[in-house]
Amino acid sequence: MANRLEALPMPVWSRNSFGALRDRILTNPRFLSWAGAFPLTRSIARRRAGDLFDLCAGFAYSQVLFACVKLGLFDLLRSGPLSPEELAACAGIPMDAAGRLLKAASALRLAEDRGGGRFGLGPLGAAVAGNPGIAAMIEHHAHLYADLADPVALLRGEKSTTALSAYWPYAGTATPSALGEDQVAPYSRLMALSLPLVAEEVLDAYPIARHRRLLDVGGGEGVFIAAAAARARELELGVFDLPAVADRARRRLEESEFADRATVFGGDFLTDPLPEGADLISLVRVILDHDDTNALRILKAVRKALSRDGTLLLGEPLAETPGAEAVGAYFTFYLMAMGRGRPRSFDELKTLLTEAGFGRITLVIGRRVLRTGIVTARPHA
Numbered sequence: 318m319a320n321r322l323e324a325l326p327m328p329v330w331s332r333n334s335f336g337a338l339r340d341r342i343l344t345n346p347r348f349l350s351w352a353g354a355f356p357l358t359r360s361i362a363r364r365r366a367g368d369l370f371d372l373c374a375g376f377a378y379s380q381v382l383f384a385c386v387k388l389g390l391f392d393l394l395r396s397g398p399l400s401p402e403e404l405a406a407c408a409g410i411p412m413d414a415a416g417r418l419l420k421a422a423s424a425l426r427l428a429e430d431r432g433g434g435r436f437g438l439g440p441l442g443a444a445v446a447g448n449p450g451i452a453a454m455i456e457h458h459a460h461l462y463a464d465l466a467d468p469v470a471l472l473r474g475e476k477s478t479t480a481l482s483a484y485w486p487y488a489g490t491a492t493p494s495a496l497g498e499d500q501v502a503p504y505s506r507l508m509a510l511s512l513p514l515v516a517e518e519v520l521d522a523y524p525i526a527r528h529r530r531l532l533d534v535g536g537g538e539g540v541f542i543a544a545a546a547a548r549a550r551e552l553e554l555g556v557f558d559l560p561a562v563a564d565r566a567r568r569r570l571e572e573s574e575f576a577d578r579a580t581v582f583g584g585d586f587l588t589d590p591l592p593e594g595a596d597l598i599s600l601v602r603v604i605l606d607h608d609d610t611n612a613l614r615i616l617k618a619v620r621k622a623l624s625r626d627g628t629l630l631l632g633e634p635l636a637e638t639p640g641a642e643a644v645g646a647y648f649t650f651y652l653m654a655m656g657r658g659r660p661r662s663f664d665e666l667k668t669l670l671t672e673a674g675f676g677r678i679t680l681v682i683g684r685r686v687l688r689t690g691i692v693t694a695r696p697h698a
Contacts, residue, residue, distance in 0.1 A: 539581070546573075556581050596626060
């Protein structure tokens with residue numbers, strides 16, 4: 318009994334009382350002054366001050382990164398260290414500005430001072446240089462920056478249109494199936510470039526080769542099924558997305574080595590039935606794009622299409638993930654700017670999955686930097 322009591326969570330009234338006491342202490346100027354001087358608390362106070370500064374300066378940090386990508390700095394540094402003069406000539410900016418950018422990038426570990434006035438790739442810059450998907454994600458953030466120029470207006474719902482809702486046109490139309498090639502091309506390219514990181518994380522966590530047929534719903538240009546094909550040579554493959562996106566997937570997959578075992582379906586998963594017969598259906602970065610009503614509609618459609626012995630494989634960022642809470646904060650504002658959807662905790666997803674007719678719901682958190690939530694569920698008998 319003692320062990321069981323110790324395992325119980327702290328009562329809400331105790332958490333509230335403790336929190337109120339902590340708030341009074343941490344907002345007391347005399348305590349803050351004492352904590353900054355006392356040897357045992359000095360390092361904590363300095364770390365908190367540093368964290369607060371990073372929050373205040375975060376937008377400037379992101380703009381340094383954005384400028385590095387737009388100017389192709391990381392690609393230039395892959396060929397060897399550069400001086401400000403050389404960067405100025407390559408990037409078409411004044412030498413003083415080039416020097417400022419290199420020093421700022423070095424402070425953020427995007428570049429690295431190699432001595433003699435020359436700068437090479439830093440550890441974070443190298444990560445961007447080695448992955449075009451990351452660079453593409455950073456470039457498209459220009460839309461998010463525009464929408465967050467007045468975050469209070471966004472919170473109040475005062476913006477009738479946003480840059481991100483135009484970039485993701487299916488988010489703002491009642492007839493996404495009518496979208497044309499030119500409307501879906503920008504975001505389809507971005508997803509195709511950025512999805513391999515997530516696909517590897519999901520496939521590292523789940524043994525996909527145990528299945529016969531995979532259907533990737535909302536699968537874009539087929540990047541996820543391509544990654545799955547490389548891991549399961551006998552797996553039949555299918556991808557379902559909007560008609561214009563499906564056309565792009567069809568052209569891409571026709572040139573692949575597994576074209577003979579891949580089928581592409583066009584439709585709207587909110588209104589059209591999904592193809593039946595798959596014993597594995599994947600939803601990768603799909604559910605968080607939708608409110609609860611439509612998320613439940615998608616999950617019920619998957620449940621109906623899935624074979625009796627099948628599995629749902631869901632991969633997306635989760636809110637309230639220990640050690641990755643900032644991911645949830647980022648997607649909360651991103652999706653608000655986009656105009657629909659929200660990141661959910663595992664418990665919230667589990668509630669939706671249960672209502673849709675799924676059981677045996679399990680969670681694995683990816684081990685890579687993206688910390689993708691990988692959820693599996695099986696249909697109730």
